[in-house]
Amino acid sequence: MLLLIVLLAGCWSAAGAAGPPPATSGTSTAATGSDWDWSGFSGLDDAPVTDRSGRGGKSTGLPVAPKIGETAVPDFDAPARKTYALFRGMPSFDVIPSQRDPGMHPCSNCHQWVLSDPRPRKLKQPHDNFELQHGLHGKGKFWCFTCHELSGKGGLKTLEGEKLEFADAYVLCSQCHVDQARDWVYGAHGKRVSGWQDKRQVLNCTACHYQHRPALKTRTPEPGPRVRMGLGRPPHWVEKDKRPEADRVTRAAWKTEAVPDEKTGLETRPEGRRDSLVENGDDEKS
Amino acid sequence: MKNPDEKGAAPPGVNARRRFLQGLALAGGAGAAHAAFGAWGGSTLSDAFADFFQQHYQRMTEAEISEAITRIERKAKRRYGVDIQCDTTPAQQGVVFGYAINVSKCRGYRDCVHACVRENNLSRDTQYIRVIEMDRDSTDLRHGDHYYDHEQVPLDGKYYLPMQCMHCDNPPCVKACPVEATWTEPDGIVVVDYDWCIGCRYCMTACPYQARHFNWGSPALPPEEINTATHYLGNRPRPAGVVEKCHFCVQRTRKGRQPACQEACPTGARIFGNLLDPDSEIRYVLANKAIFRLKEDLGTEPKFWYFRDK
Structure with missing residues (x-):
């Protein structure tokens, strides 16, 4: 019985030291970043920059969401986290953790x-x-320690501490x-990376969303479809103002000038296209 | 543009005519060979005969299907030099697929379009998905533009509406097909038997969403980019002269994976799932979001919804 009490007290104090766990994972809050794979980083200086993009090199077997703006690379190597209710x-x-900076x-x-x-400053x-640039943050309402924990452990804290x-x-x-x-919890927001039948990840x-500037950036789109024949602009179509001067074709170029006949003096209008065909003369000569 | 006065480098007449006749003879010969050896080209005579007598997919026995599969794989090997695996995974019990797109989140990147092209061995001039740039506060498709080509997207005052096959529950394309080469599978996917299709393109005119595409020529496919995991009703290399369309990546989704477009979407605007599963994401969207479908008044009952965040 005594042993049991001691054990219980031990658990209680351990939980207290780690802060009130929001829901399930009392142990994970006590661990110092054990969910992050730091194998590539020996320290801040001279740390080898490993390819954590998930695209090159190691294959995790899971699909990788492409980057948007300053998208953090999902850390598929780290164990997925159970969510709080x-x-x-x-x-x-x-939840697949993401890793940034x-x-x-x-x-x-x-x-x-x-x-x-802790003092707000530049x-x-x-x-x-x-x-x-996170909503009110940029206007001085919030400060680093609204979200970041002040102690040396590193991590985040809720508004309630x-x-x-x-x-x-x-x-x-x-x-x-x-x-x-x-929406994110029930599936109408956010990105699911597992199959539709697998456990939802x-x-x-x-x-x-980059947490310090959550608005997404704009991006260049991938190429679109070809314009179908007869449905739109021809493939060589260039916007009017962007055409080079030399390439401009006006209607006048297609018309032939009226030439007065040397003998009669009457104006005739030679058919330019017909002439060029005749001058090529393939049919006549053969 | 060429000035008409300039003389082109026209060949002498005799040669031109001779070349024309030669070309005609060659084309005729090629056409005859084409007819004899099927639309695939490069088939052996036995394969060509077997292709000719191949039954409709739903009427083939197991043995006939496996023979057809080996033929498909053999022809792909001969044509592209690639070993593809063609499977015929059937529909799962108790599954009907549905799709929902969050138009508030779609940003018009067209990542889905090109993921689809790569996944489904599309001819590189065909795209199943059309992302339509729409004016804000308008759902009038006539004013949409899917040829947009901006430096940066999204543009202010626009939103982006991806369209592909809606997999209607009451599909007009299936009704239009005179040879029943297209039908609805038990999991709700509208599929095409490319070997049974006669290329009449009635289904293309029947489809109100312009979701179907015709192979005017042999699909232009770089062999090194061929996706080798294929399905008979899905992304196997298609012959010329048949109609094809989005099939919800049947080769992936019947094995529990997401379609390629969902996987490629960087914003998470695309939600795919089982409509019969009350816990699925898509059911949450349908129950809790303001949803709409395109051209609902036609009664085609698309299994493809759009919704907005607010």
Whole structure:
């Protein structure tokens, strides 16, 4: 009995130290980024940049969503994360973590030595590589530590102060973007990367939306269909203003000038096209 | 443009005529060979005969189907030098496929179009999916443009509406086909038996969505880009002179995978799933979103919905 009490107390204190777990995964919050595959990074300096695009080199067997703008590469090697129950009756599905700025992570690479400065200010090295353009963030309403945890561990926190891992960023997003979160949970928003029959695996919010500037960028489209015969512009059609001067063909060029006959003085209008055919003269000579 | 006064490098008349006659003779011979050896070209005589007597897909026995499959694979090998695997995976029980597209999220990148072209061994001048650029606050397809070619998409004041085969529950193309070469499978996919199609193109005129495409010539396919995982009713290399169309990537979806267009969509605008599964994403969309279908008044009952976020 005593043993049981000790065990229970141990569990309780461990859970308390790790912060109140939002739902299921008490252990994952305590782990220091164990869900991230850092095998390619020995440290910040001289770290070999590994190809994490998922396209070249290693094949994960899973489809890879193409990039949009500053899309983060989905980390198919990391284990998919179970989702927290954000909504009632939520079907269970897995979240593929995404990875962005691998050189900057984990934060604890630096922040185990360097204390975070909580004062809002203009950012300097090495945090000058982004600008907050996330709705109200850019207008000074929010600051880094609205979402980022202040302690050296690195990670995120909700508005209520619950600690989150980067892989659980969708919990953070869903605090404000409730409609999108609901759609994402039930499947009307976001990108499913598994087959329609397999267990549902979806990309995290940050795979498509860069968290510090979530609006998607524009992009050049892939080529469209050919214009069908008779349905539209001819293939050599060039917009009027963009035609080179020398190539301009006016109607006058197709008309032949009226030439007065030397003997009679009457104006005749030679048929230019007919003439050129005759001059080629294939039919006549053969 | 050439000035008509300029003299082209016309060949001397005798040679021109001789060449023309030669060409005529060659063309006639080629035509005759074409007729004798089927639309595939390069077949052996036995294959050509077997092709000629091949039955409709739904009336073939197991043995006949497997023979037809080996013939298809052999011809692809001979023609493209590629080993393809053609399968005939049947429809799953309790599955009817449906598709939903979020027009708020489609950004007109055309990634789906080209993923489809690669996946389905399309002739490189054919595209099953047409992404139509529409004026905002309008659903008038007459003012849509699917030839748009901007530097950057999406444009302000436009939205993008991808169209492909709607896999209607009441398909006018199936009714139009005089030889029953196209039909609806149990999982709702409208398929074509390319070997049974006579190329009359009645289905193309019957389809109100312009979803069907005709192979005017032999499909121009780079052999190194051929997708070797094929299905008899899906993406196997097609002969010239038959009609083809989107088949919801039957070679993938019957094995639980997503269609190529869904997989390629970088915005997640495309949602594919089983309409009979109440927990599927598409059922959530149909139940909770403002959805519409194209040309609903025609009564074709497309299994292809569009919805908006707001």
